[in-house]
Amino acid sequence: MHIKHDYFKFNWMFWHRWLGVLTCLGILLWAVSGISHPIMSRLQVKPVAFLAPSAQFDLSQALFIKPVLKQHGITEVQHVSLAQFLGHSYYRVSVDRDQPARYFEVTSGEELADADIQYATYLAQHFTGKGADSVVDVRLVTTFNDDYHEVSRLLPVWRVEFSSGQHLRAYIDTEQSRLSTLVNDTRYWLTQVFQFGHNWSFLDGAPVLQVMIAAIVLCAVLISAFSGLYLYFKLGSAKQRLASKPMRCWHRRLGLTVSLAALIFASSGLFHLIMSYQQHKAAVTLAVEKTSVNYLDDGVWHEMTAKPLAKLDLISHAQQLYWHILPISGDGGNQMPVSQVAALAKEAEHAEHNHHSHAEAKKVAPYLLPAEGNRAKNNINTVEGFAKAKVMSLASVKEREIVNVTWITQFKDEYGFIFKRLPVIKVQMKDAENTRYYIEPVTGALAAKVRDIDGLEGFVFAYLHKWSFAFLNKDVRDILVTLFALGNIIVALMGFVLFYRRYAK
Numbered sequence: 001m002h003i004k005h006d007y008f009k010f011n012w013m014f015w016h017r018w019l020g021v022l023t024c025l026g027i028l029l030w031a032v033s034g035i036s037h038p039i040m041s042r043l044q045v046k047p048v049a050f051l052a053p054s055a056q057f058d059l060s061q062a063l064f065i066k067p068v069l070k071q072h073g074i075t076e077v078q079h080v081s082l083a084q085f086l087g088h089s090y091y092r093v094s095v096d097r098d099q100p101a102r103y104f105e106v107t108s109g110e111e112l113a114d115a116d117i118q119y120a121t122y123l124a125q126h127f128t129g130k131g132a133d134s135v136v137d138v139r140l141v142t143t144f145n146d147d148y149h150e151v152s153r154l155l156p157v158w159r160v161e162f163s164s165g166q167h168l169r170a171y172i173d174t175e176q177s178r179l180s181t182l183v184n185d186t187r188y189w190l191t192q193v194f195q196f197g198h199n200w201s202f203l204d205g206a207p208v209l210q211v212m213i214a215a216i217v218l219c220a221v222l223i224s225a226f227s228g229l230y231l232y233f234k235l236g237s238a239k240q241r242l243a244s245k246p247m248r249c250w251h252r253r254l255g256l257t258v259s260l261a262a263l264i265f266a267s268s269g270l271f272h273l274i275m276s277y278q279q280h281k282a283a284v285t286l287a288v289e290k291t292s293v294n295y296l297d298d299g300v301w302h303e304m305t306a307k308p309l310a311k312l313d314l315i316s317h318a319q320q321l322y323w324h325i326l327p328i329s330g331d332g333g334n335q336m337p338v339s340q341v342a343a344l345a346k347e348a349e350h351a352e353h354n355h356h357s358h359a360e361a362k363k364v365a366p367y368l369l370p371a372e373g374n375r376a377k378n379n380i381n382t383v384e385g386f387a388k389a390k391v392m393s394l395a396s397v398k399e400r401e402i403v404n405v406t407w408i409t410q411f412k413d414e415y416g417f418i419f420k421r422l423p424v425i426k427v428q429m430k431d432a433e434n435t436r437y438y439i440e441p442v443t444g445a446l447a448a449k450v451r452d453i454d455g456l457e458g459f460v461f462a463y464l465h466k467w468s469f470a471f472l473n474k475d476v477r478d479i480l481v482t483l484f485a486l487g488n489i490i491v492a493l494m495g496f497v498l499f500y501r502r503y504a505k
Contacts, residue, residue, distance in 0.1 A: 019224040020492070021499045026217040027262075027492040030269070031485040033197025038478035040190040045168060045182040048129035052177040055084040056328055057312065059305035062106035065091055065314075066296040071109060072102070076290040079443070080314035081175055082106075083115075085122045090115065094175060097156055097288055098142045101174065116140075116174055120158035124170035127179040130162045137161040141171065147183055149191065153420045154180045176442065180420070211277045218270040225262040228255050248498060255495075258487035265484075268465035275457040286394060286446045291316040297373025304369055314371060315444050317389050321371035322380065324442050327364050366441070387425035387439040394437070394446065397429065404428040408438065414455045416462070421447040 065080065068091065079094040083103060090103040090112065103115030112118070117138050125132060141159050144150040148159065148171055157171045157180050166184035173180055183191075195201040203210035232252060304312075304325055311326035368383045380389050384405045392399060406426045411417045414436075415424070421440040424447045429435040433451040440447050450458075462468045467477050 017495075017499055019220045019227070020495045023217055023220045023224055024492045024496045026214075027221060027488055029197040029200070030265075031489045031492075033194045034265075034485045035482050036190055036193050036197070038482065040187065040194060043186055043190065045165070045184050045187060047127040047179060047182060049127055052123065052179075053084070053126050055082070055177075055310065057082050057084065057089050057106075057309045059089075059106060059309065059312075062089070062305065063109050064296075064298050064301050066293055066298070066301075068104050068109040069093065069293050072104065072111060074102075075294065076292055077314065078288050078290055079175060082309070082312050083119050083174070083177065085119055086112075090119075092116075092119070092174065095290075098140075100140060116158070119174050120160055120172045123172045123174065123177060123179070124158075124160035124162075127172075128162065128165075128168060128170055128182070130164065130168065134162045134164050135160060136163045146192070147188060148181070149195075151418065152180050154178075207277075211273060214273055215270060218266050218273065221266040222263060222270070225259050225266065229259050232256050254487055255491045258484055258491055261484040262488055264464050265488075268460050271457055272461045272465060275454065279454065284394060284446065284449065286390060286444060288444075289316045289319065291319055291321055293321070295372040296321065297371065300369055300371055300373050311366075311442075313442050315386070315442070317380065317386060317444065318393065320380075322386060323369045323371050324366055324383065324386075325369060326366040329364050368441075383441045384425060386444070387427055387441055390439050390444055390446070391427045391429075391437045395429070395435075401430050402427055403430045414450050414458055415448060416458065419448045421445065424448075 069075070069077070074093060074095060077093055077095055078097060081092045083090045083092045089106045091106060092101050092103055092115075094101045100114075100116035103112045103119070104110065105112065121132065121135055121138055124130070124135070137159070138161070139159050140156055141148055142156045144152070144155070147169065148157070152171065154171075154173050157173050160170045160172060162168045162170075166186055169183045171180040171183070172178075192201075200210055200214055203213065232255070300323065304323055308328050309325060310328050313324040315322050315324050366383055368381060368386055370381065380386050388399065388402055388405060391397070391402065404426075405428070407423060408415055408426050409423045411419070411422070415426070415438055419438065421438075421443075424438040424440050427437045427439060429437070433453070436448075436450045437446065438448040438450070439445070467481055469477070472480075
Protein backbone atom coordinates (compact mmCIF):
# COMPACT_ATOMS: atom_id res chain seq x y z
CA MET A 1 0.00 0.00 0.00
CA HIS A 2 1.35 3.40 -0.95
CA ILE A 3 1.33 6.09 1.72
CA LYS A 4 1.82 9.66 0.67
CA HIS A 5 5.07 11.19 1.86
CA ASP A 6 3.20 14.40 2.79
CA TYR A 7 1.43 12.53 5.56
CA PHE A 8 4.64 12.47 7.58
CA LYS A 9 5.52 16.13 7.10
CA PHE A 10 5.53 18.33 10.17
CA ASN A 11 2.65 20.79 9.90
CA TRP A 12 4.37 24.01 10.96
CA MET A 13 1.32 26.19 10.45
CA PHE A 14 -0.90 23.92 12.54
CA TRP A 15 1.49 23.89 15.50
CA HIS A 16 2.25 27.58 15.20
CA ARG A 17 -1.46 28.41 15.45
CA TRP A 18 -2.35 26.05 18.27
CA LEU A 19 0.77 26.57 20.38
CA GLY A 20 0.45 30.30 19.84
CA VAL A 21 -3.07 30.44 21.22
CA LEU A 22 -2.24 28.09 24.10
CA THR A 23 0.68 30.30 25.16
CA CYS A 24 -1.15 33.56 24.66
CA LEU A 25 -2.13 33.90 28.34
CA GLY A 26 1.38 33.06 29.52
CA ILE A 27 2.91 35.64 27.18
CA LEU A 28 0.48 38.29 28.37
CA LEU A 29 1.20 37.54 32.04
CA TRP A 30 4.98 37.57 31.59
CA ALA A 31 5.06 40.61 29.32
CA VAL A 32 2.74 42.81 31.40
CA SER A 33 4.48 41.89 34.66
CA GLY A 34 7.86 42.38 32.96
CA ILE A 35 6.82 45.91 32.02
CA SER A 36 5.81 46.51 35.64
CA HIS A 37 9.35 45.78 36.87
CA PRO A 38 11.07 48.98 35.62
CA ILE A 39 8.07 50.95 36.87
CA MET A 40 8.42 49.28 40.25
CA SER A 41 12.17 49.98 40.42
CA ARG A 42 11.59 53.66 39.69
CA LEU A 43 8.89 53.92 42.34
CA GLN A 44 11.07 52.16 44.94
CA VAL A 45 11.03 54.22 48.11
CA LYS A 46 14.44 55.75 48.71
CA PRO A 47 16.03 55.96 52.13
CA VAL A 48 17.32 59.36 53.24
CA ALA A 49 20.47 57.60 54.47
CA PHE A 50 22.18 54.47 53.14
CA LEU A 51 24.80 54.23 55.87
CA ALA A 52 23.83 53.11 59.34
CA PRO A 53 24.49 55.69 62.10
CA SER A 54 28.19 56.04 62.80
CA ALA A 55 29.20 54.52 66.12
CA GLN A 56 32.34 54.56 68.25
CA PHE A 57 32.43 52.42 71.35
CA ASP A 58 34.78 53.19 74.22
CA LEU A 59 34.59 50.04 76.36
CA SER A 60 37.57 50.85 78.59
CA GLN A 61 35.19 51.52 81.49
CA ALA A 62 32.60 48.92 80.49
CA LEU A 63 31.72 45.90 82.56
CA PHE A 64 33.10 42.58 81.34
CA ILE A 65 30.20 41.02 79.49
CA LYS A 66 30.33 37.54 81.11
CA PRO A 67 29.25 38.62 84.63
CA VAL A 68 26.62 40.91 83.07
CA LEU A 69 25.08 37.96 81.22
CA LYS A 70 25.25 35.70 84.26
CA GLN A 71 23.65 38.38 86.42
CA HIS A 72 20.64 38.22 84.11
CA GLY A 73 20.56 34.41 83.97
CA ILE A 74 22.01 34.08 80.46
CA THR A 75 24.46 31.21 80.03
CA GLU A 76 24.11 30.57 76.27
CA VAL A 77 23.94 33.03 73.39
CA GLN A 78 23.53 32.95 69.63
CA HIS A 79 25.08 36.33 68.97
CA VAL A 80 26.35 39.39 70.83
CA SER A 81 26.95 42.81 69.29
CA LEU A 82 26.98 46.47 70.29
CA ALA A 83 24.30 49.11 69.81
CA GLN A 84 24.45 52.84 70.43
CA PHE A 85 21.31 54.97 70.86
CA LEU A 86 19.51 57.12 73.43
CA GLY A 87 22.91 58.47 74.44
CA HIS A 88 24.14 55.09 75.72
CA SER A 89 26.03 52.02 74.52
CA TYR A 90 24.48 48.59 74.98
CA TYR A 91 25.37 44.95 74.69
CA ARG A 92 22.84 43.48 72.28
CA VAL A 93 22.35 39.82 73.18
CA SER A 94 20.47 37.35 70.99
CA VAL A 95 19.48 34.13 72.77
CA ASP A 96 16.76 32.95 70.36
CA ARG A 97 16.37 34.21 66.78
CA ASP A 98 12.57 34.09 67.06
CA GLN A 99 12.56 36.35 70.11
CA PRO A 100 13.59 40.00 70.53
CA ALA A 101 17.21 40.52 71.56
CA ARG A 102 17.99 41.84 75.03
CA TYR A 103 20.04 44.98 75.71
CA PHE A 104 22.29 45.77 78.69
CA GLU A 105 23.94 49.12 79.33
CA VAL A 106 27.71 48.53 79.12
CA THR A 107 28.77 50.43 82.24
CA SER A 108 25.93 49.58 84.61
CA GLY A 109 24.78 46.21 83.27
CA GLU A 110 21.14 47.30 83.61
CA GLU A 111 18.66 45.89 81.11
CA LEU A 112 16.63 48.27 78.95
CA ALA A 113 13.02 47.10 78.56
CA ASP A 114 11.70 46.68 74.98
CA ALA A 115 15.10 47.81 73.75
CA ASP A 116 15.08 45.85 70.46
CA ILE A 117 11.85 47.62 69.51
CA GLN A 118 13.34 50.97 70.49
CA TYR A 119 16.55 50.35 68.54
CA ALA A 120 14.62 49.19 65.45
CA THR A 121 12.48 52.32 65.64
CA TYR A 122 15.57 54.51 66.03
CA LEU A 123 17.21 52.95 62.97
CA ALA A 124 13.99 53.15 60.94
CA GLN A 125 13.73 56.86 61.67
CA HIS A 126 17.37 57.32 60.69
CA PHE A 127 16.95 55.56 57.33
CA THR A 128 13.57 57.10 56.43
CA GLY A 129 13.78 60.56 58.00
CA LYS A 130 10.37 60.02 59.60
CA GLY A 131 9.54 61.24 63.09
CA ALA A 132 8.78 59.07 66.10
CA ASP A 133 5.22 60.43 66.22
CA SER A 134 4.42 58.80 62.84
CA VAL A 135 5.33 55.25 63.96
CA VAL A 136 2.12 53.24 64.18
CA ASP A 137 3.33 49.64 64.46
CA VAL A 138 6.51 47.69 65.24
CA ARG A 139 6.62 43.91 64.98
CA LEU A 140 9.21 41.14 64.69
CA VAL A 141 9.26 39.25 61.37
CA THR A 142 10.77 35.76 61.47
CA THR A 143 9.43 34.35 58.19
CA PHE A 144 9.01 35.77 54.69
CA ASN A 145 5.55 36.89 53.60
CA ASP A 146 3.66 38.85 50.93
CA ASP A 147 5.03 42.17 52.22
CA TYR A 148 8.58 40.99 52.93
CA HIS A 149 9.66 38.61 50.19
CA GLU A 150 12.31 35.91 50.21
CA VAL A 151 14.47 37.97 47.85
CA SER A 152 15.29 40.21 50.84
CA ARG A 153 17.11 37.22 52.44
CA LEU A 154 17.65 38.75 55.90
CA LEU A 155 15.81 37.26 58.88
CA PRO A 156 14.78 38.03 61.52
CA VAL A 157 13.97 41.71 60.96
CA TRP A 158 11.74 44.30 62.56
CA ARG A 159 8.87 45.77 60.55
CA VAL A 160 8.46 49.43 61.48
CA GLU A 161 5.35 50.99 59.94
CA PHE A 162 4.73 54.72 59.63
CA SER A 163 1.40 56.49 59.21
CA SER A 164 2.78 58.69 56.41
CA GLY A 165 4.30 57.85 53.04
CA GLN A 166 1.59 55.37 51.99
CA HIS A 167 2.03 53.39 55.21
CA LEU A 168 5.79 53.19 54.67
CA ARG A 169 7.30 50.02 56.18
CA ALA A 170 11.00 49.83 57.02
CA TYR A 171 12.46 46.37 57.58
CA ILE A 172 15.36 46.62 60.02
CA ASP A 173 18.05 44.11 60.96
CA THR A 174 19.02 45.30 64.44
CA GLU A 175 21.80 42.73 64.80
CA GLN A 176 23.86 44.44 62.09
CA SER A 177 22.18 47.87 62.31
CA ARG A 178 21.12 47.74 58.66
CA LEU A 179 18.08 48.45 56.55
CA SER A 180 16.90 45.44 54.56
CA THR A 181 14.25 47.13 52.42
CA LEU A 182 11.52 49.77 52.28
CA VAL A 183 7.96 49.03 51.20
CA ASN A 184 4.92 51.25 50.80
CA ASP A 185 1.43 50.56 49.44
CA THR A 186 2.41 51.33 45.82
CA ARG A 187 5.43 49.04 45.92
CA TYR A 188 3.40 46.33 47.64
CA TRP A 189 0.76 46.23 44.90
CA LEU A 190 3.27 46.46 42.07
CA THR A 191 5.18 43.58 43.64
CA GLN A 192 1.95 41.58 43.85
CA VAL A 193 1.36 42.21 40.14
CA PHE A 194 4.89 41.13 39.30
CA GLN A 195 4.74 38.03 41.51
CA PHE A 196 1.36 37.03 40.06
CA GLY A 197 2.29 37.52 36.42
CA HIS A 198 5.99 36.68 36.35
CA ASN A 199 6.42 34.09 39.11
CA TRP A 200 2.84 32.76 38.98
CA SER A 201 2.37 33.20 42.71
CA PHE A 202 -1.20 31.88 42.36
CA LEU A 203 0.47 28.44 42.20
CA ASP A 204 2.79 28.92 45.18
CA GLY A 205 0.91 26.25 47.09
CA ALA A 206 1.98 23.62 44.55
CA PRO A 207 5.61 24.45 43.64
CA VAL A 208 6.23 21.32 41.53
CA LEU A 209 3.08 21.94 39.48
CA GLN A 210 4.03 25.62 39.23
CA VAL A 211 7.42 24.81 37.71
CA MET A 212 6.04 22.10 35.41
CA ILE A 213 3.29 24.28 33.94
CA ALA A 214 5.57 27.29 33.52
CA ALA A 215 8.24 25.12 31.86
CA ILE A 216 5.70 23.60 29.44
CA VAL A 217 4.35 27.03 28.50
CA LEU A 218 7.87 28.39 27.99
CA CYS A 219 8.74 25.44 25.74
CA ALA A 220 5.57 26.09 23.79
CA VAL A 221 6.51 29.78 23.45
CA LEU A 222 9.91 28.77 22.06
CA ILE A 223 8.37 26.39 19.51
CA SER A 224 5.73 28.94 18.54
CA ALA A 225 8.32 31.69 18.04
CA PHE A 226 10.67 29.39 16.11
CA SER A 227 7.85 28.10 13.90
CA GLY A 228 6.81 31.68 13.19
CA LEU A 229 10.33 32.47 11.99
CA TYR A 230 10.42 29.29 9.92
CA LEU A 231 7.09 30.11 8.26
CA TYR A 232 8.15 33.69 7.53
CA PHE A 233 11.22 32.60 5.57
CA LYS A 234 9.66 29.39 4.20
CA LEU A 235 6.69 31.13 2.68
CA GLY A 236 8.77 34.01 1.36
CA SER A 237 7.14 37.24 0.30
CA ALA A 238 3.45 37.39 1.10
CA LYS A 239 2.85 40.96 0.07
CA GLN A 240 0.26 40.19 -2.61
CA ARG A 241 -1.35 37.26 -0.77
CA LEU A 242 -1.89 39.36 2.41
CA ALA A 243 -2.72 42.65 0.72
CA SER A 244 -6.39 42.27 1.69
CA LYS A 245 -5.59 40.93 5.18
CA PRO A 246 -3.94 43.78 7.10
CA MET A 247 -4.05 42.07 10.51
CA ARG A 248 -2.27 38.97 9.24
CA CYS A 249 0.22 41.21 7.47
CA TRP A 250 1.02 43.18 10.65
CA HIS A 251 1.06 40.01 12.76
CA ARG A 252 3.69 38.69 10.37
CA ARG A 253 5.80 41.87 10.35
CA LEU A 254 5.69 42.51 14.08
CA GLY A 255 6.22 38.82 14.77
CA LEU A 256 9.48 38.91 12.82
CA THR A 257 10.57 42.06 14.70
CA VAL A 258 9.99 40.65 18.19
CA SER A 259 10.63 36.95 17.55
CA LEU A 260 14.31 37.10 18.49
CA ALA A 261 13.47 38.88 21.74
CA ALA A 262 10.77 36.27 22.44
CA LEU A 263 13.28 33.46 21.92
CA ILE A 264 15.85 35.16 24.18
CA PHE A 265 13.35 35.94 26.96
CA ALA A 266 11.75 32.50 26.87
CA SER A 267 14.97 30.46 26.71
CA SER A 268 16.72 32.45 29.46
CA GLY A 269 13.54 32.38 31.53
CA LEU A 270 13.29 28.59 31.15
CA PHE A 271 16.93 28.17 32.19
CA HIS A 272 16.36 30.44 35.20
CA LEU A 273 13.18 28.60 36.17
CA ILE A 274 14.82 25.17 36.16
CA MET A 275 17.97 26.34 37.95
CA SER A 276 16.04 28.30 40.58
CA TYR A 277 13.97 25.24 41.39
CA GLN A 278 17.07 23.06 41.67
CA GLN A 279 18.89 25.65 43.80
CA HIS A 280 15.91 25.97 46.11
CA LYS A 281 15.76 22.18 46.56
CA ALA A 282 19.50 21.99 47.26
CA ALA A 283 19.66 25.11 49.44
CA VAL A 284 21.87 24.83 52.50
CA THR A 285 22.09 27.04 55.55
CA LEU A 286 24.54 27.37 58.38
CA ALA A 287 22.68 26.66 61.60
CA VAL A 288 22.89 29.35 64.25
CA GLU A 289 24.59 27.85 67.27
CA LYS A 290 23.83 28.46 70.90
CA THR A 291 27.15 28.65 72.70
CA SER A 292 28.05 28.76 76.40
CA VAL A 293 29.54 32.04 77.66
CA ASN A 294 31.21 30.35 80.64
CA TYR A 295 34.61 30.28 78.97
CA LEU A 296 34.78 33.94 77.92
CA ASP A 297 38.19 35.21 79.00
CA ASP A 298 38.54 38.58 80.72
CA GLY A 299 42.16 38.88 79.57
CA VAL A 300 41.06 38.83 75.94
CA TRP A 301 38.28 41.28 76.80
CA HIS A 302 40.68 43.83 78.32
CA GLU A 303 43.07 43.42 75.38
CA MET A 304 40.51 44.20 72.72
CA THR A 305 38.71 46.99 74.62
CA ALA A 306 41.86 48.97 75.34
CA LYS A 307 41.11 51.07 72.24
CA PRO A 308 37.78 52.39 70.90
CA LEU A 309 35.91 50.11 68.48
CA ALA A 310 33.64 50.76 65.53
CA LYS A 311 31.94 47.37 65.77
CA LEU A 312 32.11 44.20 67.84
CA ASP A 313 30.44 40.83 67.32
CA LEU A 314 30.64 37.60 69.32
CA ILE A 315 30.39 34.74 66.83
CA SER A 316 30.84 30.99 67.16
CA HIS A 317 31.95 27.88 65.34
CA ALA A 318 31.98 24.31 66.62
CA GLN A 319 30.93 25.49 70.08
CA GLN A 320 33.88 27.88 70.33
CA LEU A 321 33.49 31.64 70.64
CA TYR A 322 35.33 34.38 68.75
CA TRP A 323 35.35 38.15 68.87
CA HIS A 324 35.00 39.74 65.42
CA ILE A 325 36.49 43.20 65.92
CA LEU A 326 36.36 46.27 63.68
CA PRO A 327 38.65 49.04 65.00
CA ILE A 328 38.03 52.72 64.43
CA SER A 329 39.20 53.76 60.96
CA GLY A 330 42.14 56.06 60.53
CA ASP A 331 39.96 59.15 60.14
CA GLY A 332 37.23 57.97 62.52
CA GLY A 333 34.85 57.60 59.57
CA ASN A 334 31.68 55.58 59.38
CA GLN A 335 32.38 51.94 58.57
CA MET A 336 28.90 50.66 59.33
CA PRO A 337 27.15 48.48 56.70
CA VAL A 338 25.60 50.11 53.66
CA SER A 339 21.88 49.47 53.17
CA GLN A 340 21.22 47.43 50.04
CA VAL A 341 17.65 48.47 49.29
CA ALA A 342 15.98 46.68 46.39
CA ALA A 343 16.61 48.31 43.00
CA LEU A 344 18.89 50.96 44.55
CA ALA A 345 22.19 49.08 44.69
CA LYS A 346 24.00 51.57 42.47
CA GLU A 347 22.87 54.51 44.59
CA ALA A 348 23.97 52.65 47.72
CA GLU A 349 27.41 52.05 46.23
CA HIS A 350 27.59 55.71 45.19
CA ALA A 351 26.71 56.83 48.72
CA GLU A 352 29.38 54.58 50.16
CA HIS A 353 31.96 55.79 47.64
CA ASN A 354 31.22 59.45 48.39
CA HIS A 355 31.57 58.80 52.09
CA HIS A 356 34.82 56.87 51.95
CA SER A 357 36.64 57.95 48.79
CA HIS A 358 38.71 60.56 50.61
CA ALA A 359 39.91 58.04 53.20
CA GLU A 360 40.33 54.73 51.42
CA ALA A 361 43.92 54.43 52.64
CA LYS A 362 42.84 54.90 56.26
CA LYS A 363 40.17 52.20 56.34
CA VAL A 364 41.02 49.30 58.57
CA ALA A 365 40.22 45.63 58.27
CA PRO A 366 38.42 43.59 60.95
CA TYR A 367 40.31 40.95 62.86
CA LEU A 368 39.46 37.91 64.97
CA LEU A 369 40.35 36.92 68.53
CA PRO A 370 39.49 33.58 70.14
CA ALA A 371 37.25 34.67 73.01
CA GLU A 372 38.22 31.84 75.35
CA GLY A 373 41.79 33.00 75.82
CA ASN A 374 43.68 29.76 75.22
CA ARG A 375 44.86 30.43 71.67
CA ALA A 376 47.26 27.51 71.62
CA LYS A 377 44.39 25.01 71.33
CA ASN A 378 42.66 27.05 68.64
CA ASN A 379 43.61 26.92 64.97
CA ILE A 380 41.28 29.76 63.92
CA ASN A 381 42.98 33.09 64.45
CA THR A 382 41.91 35.11 61.41
CA VAL A 383 38.64 36.18 59.82
CA GLU A 384 39.61 34.27 56.68
CA GLY A 385 40.31 31.18 58.79
CA PHE A 386 36.87 31.48 60.38
CA ALA A 387 35.22 31.54 56.93
CA LYS A 388 37.26 28.51 55.83
CA ALA A 389 36.26 26.59 58.96
CA LYS A 390 32.58 27.34 58.30
CA VAL A 391 32.87 26.01 54.75
CA MET A 392 34.83 22.93 55.81
CA SER A 393 32.09 22.11 58.31
CA LEU A 394 29.28 22.85 55.87
CA ALA A 395 30.73 20.91 52.91
CA SER A 396 32.48 18.22 54.96
CA VAL A 397 35.80 18.83 53.24
CA LYS A 398 39.43 19.12 54.26
CA GLU A 399 41.43 22.34 54.15
CA ARG A 400 43.52 21.03 51.26
CA GLU A 401 40.38 21.15 49.08
CA ILE A 402 40.20 24.96 49.48
CA VAL A 403 42.34 26.68 46.86
CA ASN A 404 41.71 30.37 47.52
CA VAL A 405 40.12 32.78 50.02
CA THR A 406 39.38 36.40 49.06
CA TRP A 407 37.44 39.36 50.43
CA ILE A 408 34.44 40.64 48.44
CA THR A 409 33.56 44.24 49.32
CA GLN A 410 31.22 45.20 46.49
CA PHE A 411 28.57 43.58 44.34
CA LYS A 412 29.84 42.57 40.92
CA ASP A 413 30.11 39.63 38.54
CA GLU A 414 28.56 36.45 39.97
CA TYR A 415 28.11 37.88 43.49
CA GLY A 416 25.42 40.39 42.61
CA PHE A 417 23.13 42.67 44.54
CA ILE A 418 20.55 39.91 45.00
CA PHE A 419 22.72 38.31 47.70
CA LYS A 420 22.35 41.40 49.97
CA ARG A 421 25.26 40.81 52.38
CA LEU A 422 28.56 42.72 52.34
CA PRO A 423 31.41 42.36 53.00
CA VAL A 424 31.77 38.61 52.50
CA ILE A 425 34.62 36.15 52.09
CA LYS A 426 34.76 34.02 48.96
CA VAL A 427 36.04 30.50 49.62
CA GLN A 428 37.06 28.78 46.39
CA MET A 429 36.91 24.98 46.33
CA LYS A 430 38.84 22.49 44.22
CA ASP A 431 36.06 20.20 43.05
CA ALA A 432 34.40 19.11 39.84
CA GLU A 433 31.81 21.91 40.04
CA ASN A 434 34.34 24.62 40.94
CA THR A 435 32.14 25.58 43.93
CA ARG A 436 32.45 29.01 45.54
CA TYR A 437 31.06 29.70 49.01
CA TYR A 438 30.44 33.27 50.17
CA ILE A 439 30.52 33.64 53.96
CA GLU A 440 29.50 36.78 55.87
CA PRO A 441 32.13 36.66 58.63
CA VAL A 442 30.42 39.09 60.99
CA THR A 443 27.47 36.69 61.34
CA GLY A 444 28.88 33.40 60.05
CA ALA A 445 25.98 33.24 57.56
CA LEU A 446 26.26 31.55 54.17
CA ALA A 447 25.47 34.39 51.77
CA ALA A 448 25.72 32.32 48.58
CA LYS A 449 26.88 29.03 47.12
CA VAL A 450 27.81 29.26 43.44
CA ARG A 451 28.88 26.48 41.07
CA ASP A 452 29.95 26.95 37.46
CA ILE A 453 26.44 26.08 36.26
CA ASP A 454 24.99 28.62 38.71
CA GLY A 455 27.42 31.24 37.48
CA LEU A 456 26.43 30.52 33.88
CA GLU A 457 22.74 30.80 34.75
CA GLY A 458 23.36 34.09 36.55
CA PHE A 459 25.24 35.42 33.51
CA VAL A 460 22.51 34.32 31.08
CA PHE A 461 19.75 35.74 33.26
CA ALA A 462 21.52 39.08 33.79
CA TYR A 463 22.47 39.68 30.17
CA LEU A 464 19.87 37.83 28.10
CA HIS A 465 16.79 38.18 30.30
CA LYS A 466 17.38 41.51 32.04
CA TRP A 467 19.76 43.04 29.46
CA SER A 468 22.05 44.35 32.21
CA PHE A 469 24.80 45.37 29.83
CA ALA A 470 27.34 47.80 31.29
CA PHE A 471 27.36 49.88 28.09
CA LEU A 472 23.56 50.20 28.07
CA ASN A 473 22.06 53.08 30.01
CA LYS A 474 19.38 51.88 32.46
CA ASP A 475 16.72 54.13 30.92
CA VAL A 476 17.55 52.99 27.39
CA ARG A 477 17.56 49.35 28.52
CA ASP A 478 14.15 49.66 30.19
CA ILE A 479 12.68 51.41 27.14
CA LEU A 480 13.97 48.67 24.81
CA VAL A 481 12.75 45.84 27.05
CA THR A 482 9.36 47.53 27.43
CA LEU A 483 8.99 48.04 23.67
CA PHE A 484 9.81 44.42 22.93
CA ALA A 485 7.43 43.26 25.67
CA LEU A 486 4.68 45.44 24.21
CA GLY A 487 5.47 44.03 20.78
CA ASN A 488 5.02 40.49 22.06
CA ILE A 489 1.71 41.47 23.67
CA ILE A 490 0.43 42.92 20.40
CA VAL A 491 1.61 39.93 18.35
CA ALA A 492 0.03 37.50 20.82
CA LEU A 493 -3.31 39.36 20.79
CA MET A 494 -3.31 39.57 17.01
CA GLY A 495 -2.58 35.87 16.80
CA PHE A 496 -5.44 35.11 19.16
CA VAL A 497 -7.87 37.20 17.08
CA LEU A 498 -6.72 35.50 13.87
CA PHE A 499 -7.11 32.08 15.48
CA TYR A 500 -10.62 32.97 16.69
CA ARG A 501 -11.65 34.17 13.25
CA ARG A 502 -10.44 30.94 11.67
CA TYR A 503 -11.76 28.33 14.12
CA ALA A 504 -14.72 29.95 15.83
CA LYS A 505 -16.87 30.03 12.73
